[in-house]
Amino acid sequence: xxxxxxxxxxxxxxxxxxxxxxxxxxxxxxxxxxxxxxxxxxxxxxxxxxxxxxxxxxxxxxxxxxxxxxxxxxxxxxxxxxxxxxxxxxxxxxxxxxxxxxxxxxxxxxxxxxxxxxxxxxxxxxxxxxxxxxxxxxxxxxxxxxxxxxxxxxxxxxxxxxxxxxxxxxxxxxxxxxxxxxxxxxxxxxxxxxxxxxxxxxxxxxxxxxxxxxxxxxxxxxxxxxxxxxxxxxxxxxxxxxxxxxxxxxxxxxxxxxxxxxxxxxxxxxxxxxxxxxxxx
Amino acid sequence: xxxxxxxxxxxxxxxxxxxxxxxxxxxxxxxxxxxxxxxxxxxxxxxxxxxxxxxxxxxxxxxxxxxxxxxxxxxxxxxxxxxxxxxxxxxxxxxxxxxxxxxxxxxxxxxxxxxxxxxxxxxxxxxxxxxxxxxxxxxxxxxxxxxxxxxxxxxxxxxxxxxxxxxxxxxxxxxxxxxxxxxxxxxxxxxxxxxxxxxxxxxxxxxxxxxxxxxxxxxxxxxxxxxxxxxxxxxxxxxxxxxxxxxxxxxxxxxxxxxxxxxxxxxxxxxxxxxxxxxxxxxx
Numbered sequence: 001x002x003x004x005x006x007x008x009x010x011x012x013x014x015x016x017x018x019x020x021x022x023x024x025x026x027x028x029x030x031x032x033x034x035x036x037x038x039x040x041x042x043x044x045x046x047x048x049x050x051x052x053x054x055x056x057x058x059x060x061x062x063x064x065x066x067x068x069x070x071x072x073x074x075x076x077x078x079x080x081x082x083x084x085x086x087x088x089x090x091x092x093x094x095x096x097x098x099x100x101x102x103x104x105x106x107x108x109x110x111x112x113x114x115x116x117x118x119x120x121x122x123x124x125x126x127x128x129x130x131x132x133x134x135x136x137x138x139x140x141x142x143x144x145x146x147x148x149x150x151x152x153x154x155x156x157x158x159x160x161x162x163x164x165x166x167x168x169x170x171x172x173x174x175x176x177x178x179x180x181x182x183x184x185x186x187x188x189x190x191x192x193x194x195x196x197x198x199x200x201x202x203x204x205x206x207x208x209x210x211x212x213x214x215x216x217x218x219x220x221x222x223x224x225x226x227x228x229x230x231x232x233x234x235x236x237x238x239x240x241x242x243x244x245x246x247x248x249x250x251x252x253x254x255x256x257x258x259x260x261x262x263x264x265x266x267x268x269x270x271x272x273x274x275x276x277x278x279x280x281x
Numbered sequence: 282x283x284x285x286x287x288x289x290x291x292x293x294x295x296x297x298x299x300x301x302x303x304x305x306x307x308x309x310x311x312x313x314x315x316x317x318x319x320x321x322x323x324x325x326x327x328x329x330x331x332x333x334x335x336x337x338x339x340x341x342x343x344x345x346x347x348x349x350x351x352x353x354x355x356x357x358x359x360x361x362x363x364x365x366x367x368x369x370x371x372x373x374x375x376x377x378x379x380x381x382x383x384x385x386x387x388x389x390x391x392x393x394x395x396x397x398x399x400x401x402x403x404x405x406x407x408x409x410x411x412x413x414x415x416x417x418x419x420x421x422x423x424x425x426x427x428x429x430x431x432x433x434x435x436x437x438x439x440x441x442x443x444x445x446x447x448x449x450x451x452x453x454x455x456x457x458x459x460x461x462x463x464x465x466x467x468x469x470x471x472x473x474x475x476x477x478x479x480x481x482x483x484x485x486x487x488x489x490x491x492x493x494x495x496x497x498x499x500x501x502x503x504x505x506x507x508x509x510x511x512x513x514x515x516x517x518x519x520x521x522x523x524x525x526x527x528x529x530x531x532x533x534x535x536x537x538x539x540x541x542x543x544x545x546x547x548x549x550x551x552x553x554x555x556x557x558x559x560x561x562x563x564x565x
Contacts, residue, residue: 087480090456094482096449127446129484 015079015113016043019071023107023122025258026064027092030085032236032256032266033060035229039085040138041118044078051141052085057271058226059142060233068262079111081135083118091131095124111135144269150245153180153214155187159237159254161208165189165200166231169224173197175273176224180244181217187242191224210239220248220272230254233266248272282360282418284315284386287347294382297344298373300337300555303528305366307335307559312419312427315350315360318342322366323427332562333521336429343554353421360386361419361427364394372396372412380407392416430560433547435539436513438494439465441548442486444536447473448526450484455519457482460564463522463538463546464514467491472512475519492537513542515563525559 020026033039033052042049047065066072095105108121120131169176173191180187187202187209204212230252234240237254244250252268288294304311304322314321319340326334341348352358376382376398383397393413400408419427441447450473454461458475465471469490474483525548535551548559 084479087457090453091480091482094450094453094484095446125443125446126488127442127484127486129450129482131480131482133480134478 013075014073014110015075016109016111017071017073018048018069018107018109020069020107020109022104022259023092024104025068025260025262025264026107027089027097028236028258029062029064029256029264029266030089030092032233032254033062033229034085034089034232035060037084037086038082038136039088040080040082040141042078042080042138043074045072045074047072050085053142054226055223056142057223059144059269060229061267063265063267065264068258068264079113080138081111081114081118082138083133083135087133088118091120091129091133092122094122094129094131095127142269144249144251146243146245146249146251146269151243151251152216152246153218154211154241154243155180155202155209155214156211156239156241157202158208158210159234159240161202161206162240163234166228166234169228169231170195170198171224171228173224175221176227177219177221178242178244178250179217179219180214180242182214183217186212186214211241218244218248220244220250222250222270223273227268227270230268233268237266282353282386283349283351284360284384285347285349286341286345286384288344288382289346289380291378293344293346294373294376294379296554298370298376299530300339301366301370301373303530303557304335304337305370306524306528307333308366310363310365311335313362313364313416314427315362316352317350317358325427326560326562331518331521333518334430334560336558337555338557339555357421357424359424361424362386362392362394363417363419364414368412368414369394369396372398372414375400375410375412386416387413392418430558433539433541433545435547436542437465437467438492438537438539439467439469439471440490440492441536441538442471442489444526444529444532447486448523448529451519451523451526454482455523459519460516461519461522462514462516463540464512465489465538465540466512467509470512513540515540515543515546517546517561517563521561525561 030050033050036052036054040051042051045066047063050062051059053059103124105122105124110119118133118135122129170191170193172193177190179185185201186204189200191198202209233254237256239255241253249272250270254266256264256266258264288297308324312323314323319338322337324335326332350360352360379398379400381399385395387393387395394416396412396414398410400410402408454473454475457480458477462474469488471486471489472483475481529550531552533550533552537549539547543563545563546561550557
């Protein structure tokens with residue numbers, strides 16, 4: 001192998017250094033949050049969190065815990081940098097995206113620290129690709145301050161129940177309205193598009209509902225264009241938890257099983273749409 | 282000047298269509314040269330195509346059941362036509378399950394290649410779909426513009442890696458940069474590199490093998506004194522390379538490229554019945 005193609009020896013001090021036998025374990029999760037070019041990577045000993053935000057009201061996080069990697073080491077308490085996610089994904093999928101059985105791309109990722117590029121070494125079938133991606137100063141991230149004690153309503157559903165609904169959302173509607181209630185209609189998704197309004201109700205005793213903890217009737221609207229990208233995460237997941245707090249902030253948590261059966265999480269947080277009056281609800 | 286030809290065998294027809302599809306991906310307009318034995322698709326290195334040129338050669342006997350050609354004159358028994366290969370490609374799309382395809386040069390109002398596709402029909406009379414593809418007849422005095430390009434005096438000649446891998450890599454790199462550096466050495470190693478403000482990516486291929494070029498004047502023997510590890514590189518338009526690879530629907534029998542450092546990359550793709558050469562000039 002040419003000298004420049006060799007990954008650095010493990011003895012060198014890298015702020016972040018990780019190895020993954022199957023790069024798809026990382027790339028498929030990152031695709032689920034890829035709705036903007038830029039992402040903030042945050043690594044601790046527990047693993048890697050990649051955050052994407054838009055319009056100051058939506059945030060998506062992909063969590064890949066350290067156990068998913070064959071090797072994962074972070075030198076300081078935490079490492080944080082901003083990187084172009086489109087470029088990162090193009091590099092991670094340099095050998096193509098079709099998953100032929102038995103073939104996978106091996107990945108080694110190294111980051112020297114502040115001001116240095118993110119280095120990727122990818123190998124498939126004896127061919128090696130080396131990528132050097134420039135990193136930027138991390139920007140301040142939104143804090144939705146969403147913790148379990150502030151949750152008002154929570155439903156856990158099997159993803160297959162929501163997939164079709166989300167794929168077929170009426171995009172001519174500006175908003176997606178979510179109603180959660182201890183009484184009928186229990187859980188309702190509504191859109192108000194050019195052709196009219198559409199309501200999709202899920203009964204609380206449906207097989208698809210794994211858990212139902214609704215204490216208060218809440219109806220909130222969210223900009224549909226902001227939530228639509230979450231469909232990618234929904235498509236990959238087996239379960240989704242939908243939670244709202246007293247302000248109407250929405251948390252969608254997706255449980256995703258990768259090719260090896262390991263569990264990862266993606267979550268989306270969204271602010272309620274402010275352009276509506278009480279009278280409209 | 283006369284030309285008429287007929288394909289009856291479905292496999293030959295599909296193969297011919299695939300070749301036309303590949304040509305259509307590489308050239309908006311090109312020259313079709315007809316001789317008694319062969320067809321040539323030629324693109325000469327004009328500024329309009331970004332300086333790329335192409336030479337594709339096939340033996341008519343491998344495709345056509347009938348082939349009659351009479352050139353402009355007895356001593357110049359050839360026909361040169363300018364056409365848009367995509368028109369031919371689209372006409373042949375209707376022929377996927379045809380009984381026969383006839384091609385004829387006509388000149389009713391203007392010169393055309395008339396492609397008549399005979400389709401299967403339940404009734405006794407056959408269904409025929411006819412496409413008239415306008416062509417320009419190239420006068421004899423201009424034929425010298427379209428001679429076969431000579432193999433350049435290259436620095437390195439190397440077999441290409443598995444085209445599928447090369448295609449995936451180049452497609453991704455195309456998202457990241459407009460230009461790509463192709464470099465290779467005489468030790469069977471080839472690198473594809475892109476570099477921009479945001480990112481640099483290098484893919485390393487090895488154990489590719491270097492084709493042995495026999496030459497009458499023995500000039501290749503100078504390679505023996507040469508440094509086998511040193512790379513010859515050329516920076517080319519990535520879109521041209523991606524178009525060449527995207528057009529390859531079947532794995533060639535032989536695929537190689539010759540690099541003249543900083544000047545041109547010359548690709549040669551050989552299939553059993555057709556050979557394709559594509560020259561991509563280096564960006565200054």
